[in-house]
Amino acid sequence: MKEFLLIIRGGHDESEHRSPEEMQKHMQHWQRWMSGLAEEGKFVGGQPLKSEGKTIVEGGSRVIDRPLAEGKELVGGYLLIHADSLEDATNISKDCPGFEYNCSVEVREISPM
Amino acid sequence: MENNDNIDATLNHLFRQESGKMVAVLIKIFGTENIEIAEDVVQDALVSALETWKFRGMPDNPKAWLYRVARNRAIDIIRRKKHSKTIDFSDPKKQLLTSEYTLKTTMEDFWEENQVQDDFLGMMYSCCHPDISQENQITFILKVLCGFSTKEVAKSFLTSEDTISKRLYRTKEYFRKHKIRPEIPSQSAINQRTSSVLSAIYLMFNEGYNSTHTNQLIRKDLIRQAILLCQSLLSSEQTQLPEVYALMALMCFHSARLDSRVTAEGSIILLSAQDRSKWDHELIHSGQDYLNKASFGSTLTTYHLEAAIAYQHCCAECYENTNWNKILEYYNVLLNIADDPIVFLNKCLVILELQGPKEALLALEGIKKNKLLEKYYLYHATLGEIHLRLSNHSLSLAHYDKAIRLTQSKSEKRFLKDKISSYK
Numbered sequence: 086m087k088e089f090l091l092i093i094r095g096g097h098d099e100s101e102h103r104s105p106e107e108m109q110k111h112m113q114h115w116q117r118w119m120s121g122l123a124e125e126g127k128f129v130g131g132q133p134l135k136s137e138g139k140t141i142v143e144g145g146s147r148v149i150d151r152p153l154a155e156g157k158e159l160v161g162g163y164l165l166i167h168a169d170s171l172e173d174a175t176n177i178s179k180d181c182p183g184f185e186y187n188c189s190v191e192v193r194e195i196s197p198m
Numbered sequence: 199m200e201n202n203d204n205i206d207a208t209l210n211h212l213f214r215q216e217s218g219k220m221v222a223v224l225i226k227i228f229g230t231e232n233i234e235i236a237e238d239v240v241q242d243a244l245v246s247a248l249e250t251w252k253f254r255g256m257p258d259n260p261k262a263w264l265y266r267v268a269r270n271r272a273i274d275i276i277r278r279k280k281h282s283k284t285i286d287f288s289d290p291k292k293q294l295l296t297s298e299y300t301l302k303t304t305m306e307d308f309w310e311e312n313q314v315q316d317d318f319l320g321m322m323y324s325c326c327h328p329d330i331s332q333e334n335q336i337t338f339i340l341k342v343l344c345g346f347s348t349k350e351v352a353k354s355f356l357t358s359e360d361t362i363s364k365r366l367y368r369t370k371e372y373f374r375k376h377k378i379r380p381e382i383p384s385q386s387a388i389n390q391r392t393s394s395v396l397s398a399i400y401l402m403f404n405e406g407y408n409s410t411h412t413n414q415l416i417r418k419d420l421i422r423q424a425i426l427l428c429q430s431l432l433s434s435e436q437t438q439l440p441e442v443y444a445l446m447a448l449m450c451f452h453s454a455r456l457d458s459r460v461t462a463e464g465s466i467i468l469l470s471a472q473d474r475s476k477w478d479h480e481l482i483h484s485g486q487d488y489l490n491k492a493s494f495g496s497t498l499t500t501y502h503l504e505a506a507i508a509y510q511h512c513c514a515e516c517y518e519n520t521n522w523n524k525i526l527e528y529y530n531v532l533l534n535i536a537d538d539p540i541v542f543l544n545k546c547l548v549i550l551e552l553q554g555p556k557e558a559l560l561a562l563e564g565i566k567k568n569k570l571l572e573k574y575y576l577y578h579a580t581l582g583e584i585h586l587r588l589s590n591h592s593l594s595l596a597h598y599d600k601a602i603r604l605t606q607s608k609s610e611k612r613f614l615k616d617k618i619s620s621y622k
Contacts, residue, residue: 109303116294116303123290132298162299 086167088129088195089174093164095157096186097136114182122166127177131164161188165195205251208260213244214423216261218343219314220268222321225380227272227295227308229286230324230373233342235275243268265309273305318343319434320380322427326394327378330369335398336405337365344423353416354405356606382436392437396445396501399424403449407456408607421456425449443492444501450485451508454478466613470517482512503532522552539568543577550580555587575604579614591621 100108122128136159140149152159161183168174171194178190217240224236243264257263279285280296287296294300307313325338333355340346340354341362348366352359372378383391406420428446431437458476459467489505507528514520529545542565550558562581571577578601585594595618602614 112299112303116300116307119294119297119300120290120304123293126290128290128293130296164299 086127086169087174089166089168089171090193090195091131091164091166091174091178091181092160092191092193093162093181093183094154094160094189094191096161096183096188097159098156099186111182111185114185118180118182122177127167129165129167131162131166133162134160136161157187157189201255202252205248205256208256209244209247209251212260212264213345214419215426216264217244217345218321219318220265221342222317222380223308223314224268224272225321226317227292227305228275230378230380232285233370233373235284237342239268239271239275242271269305269309273301276301276305315430315434316382317380318430319437320382322395322430323383323391324373324378324380325369326391326398327372328394329376330372332398332401334365334369335394336402337362338369339398339402339427340423341366343427346419346423350416350419353413354420382434385436388436389439392431392439392442395431396428396441399427400445400449400501402427403452407452418456421449421453425453440492440495440497441499441501443488444499444505447485447488447492448501448505448508450481450488451505451512454481454485454512460609464609466609469511474516477512482509485509485512498531498535500532500536503528503535507532520551522548526552539565539571540574540576543571543574543580547580550584550587555584559584559588573604575601575610577601578604582614582617586621 100111103111119128119131136152138152140151140153141147142149142153154160166174166177168177171192174192174194178192181188181190183190220240220243221233221236224239225233228235246267247260247264251257251260276285276295280287285292287293291304294304321343322339325343326335330338337351337355340351341348346354348359348362352362355362382388402420403424406417406424425446428442428449431442432446454477455472457478458472458474461467485505486509489502489509492502492505507525510521510525510528526545526548529541529548532541533545543562546558546561549561558580562584565571578597582594582598582601585591585597598614598618602611605611605614
């Protein structure tokens with residue numbers, strides 16, 4: 086099994102317009118999906134991220150008080166999973182609950198160096 | 199101030215009822231290698247309830263409040279320790295506790311009501327593992343599942359807090375070493391495993407019921423907890439076994455007579471002299487219900503027979519109306535199931551009632567020189583009574599003397615001394 090990073094982008098704006106009940110339902114969906122992965126031994130780890138941050142640029146000499154990307158491009162969270170191939174990992178990602186909030190998911194294999 | 203007393207009383211009650219369940223769920227979350235963490239979380243929830251309620255008044259649903267605080271505290275601990283090796287997150291369900299995507303919802307699932315009940319029962323079965331000595335089982339149950347403090351457990355066993363701490367430590371070590379996972383045993387093992395759970399409960403009950411204790415509060419607490427534990431077995435379908443109903447019936451019949459057994463000054467009142475109108479008839483009635491439910495299937499345990507005997511006493515309107523023949527019959531069946539010298543001794547007491555001292559003495563010949571009985575005060579007290587009735591005063595006196603030396607209970611000592619002084 087190979088290891089993949091799923092980079093989940095967007096979703097912050099959407100989540101601001103949802104009621105607590107809707108949020109709870111959404112989180113239950115995350116739990117269902119992730120427990121499926123965990124049961125199959127495919128879940129390694131992953132966390133949602135806050136939208137605030139800092140970006141360091143120009144060879145480390147300049148610090149920007151926010152992430153470079155905004156809105157749909159902003160990384161909202163990541164998951165590390167096990168999958169057989171890039172195709173497999175992509176198929177798994179199609180069920181990501183983030184799509185309910187108009188997220189995009191980028192699938193990248195961890196590279197040996 | 200009255201309000202504060204009210205808070206204390208509610209919390210005390212809630213703690214006895216709920217802390218065991220909370221600890222059981224938390225042990226499932228943190229693992230049996232982290233029982234201390236589970237206990238600390240519950241303790242913290244209690245302290246914070248006490249502080250908060252005294253300032254802001256009691257919440258509408260104190261139980262839900264307590265559970266929520268424990269749940270949030272557990273979330274804090276997981277956030278702090280998710281990368282340490284203290285907690286084993288390898289189980290798929292627990293793995294989800296390590297991600298913020300799923301931490302809260304997974305935590306909620308752990309506290310779902312049915313789940314809580316199952317975890318509590320699972321913990322009870324784990325505590326009563328045959329490899330753990332019965333003494334340690336009960337110590338652990340009282341501390342971890344019944345919300346007793348170490349001091350209270352020590353009082354229950356009339357021993358030092360140091361001894362109790364050692365017992366608790368050994369049991370925790372056992373859990374740690376064998377990586378015990380609390381669960382209700384499978385159908386094939388449930389009967390055998392339930393029998394050790396029941397004997398722990400019955401022992402706990404007797405610890406409170408027998409008069410070794412002068413402290414009435416502790417005694418009643420033990421009895422109440424034993425009944426609560428038995429009730430929780432009966433609330434789950436898997437563990438609604440005939441023997442569980444039988445023990446429940448037995449404890450009902452016994453506790454129905456609890457208050458009439460001693461005078462206000464703590465002296466013992468014999469069955470023949472007890473004021474039967476003081477017996478708790480509601481409790482006797484519940485006992486009957488349980489005994490009826492215990493009679494499904496073909497299981498016949500010692501609890502069934504002991505309950506049947508206790509019922510005969512409860513349903514006799516006065517001592518003279520006791521159906522001793524029926525009781526003798528039950529004793530004979532009981533002795534067929536369990537060849538126990540103490541049961542045999544009790545049977546001899548029935549013979550004494552039915553056939554008189556000569557026959558009783560003859561029957562007692564059958565268990566003469568039994569090592570266990572030689573050290574049992576009731577054996578000597580019985581012989582004292584028999585010889586008294588046969589007018590063998592010196593023999594009677596010798597046995598009563600021995601009985602006095604053997605019992606730990608002050609009220610029993612006093613009772614026996616009074617007995618002697620009446621004919622000395």
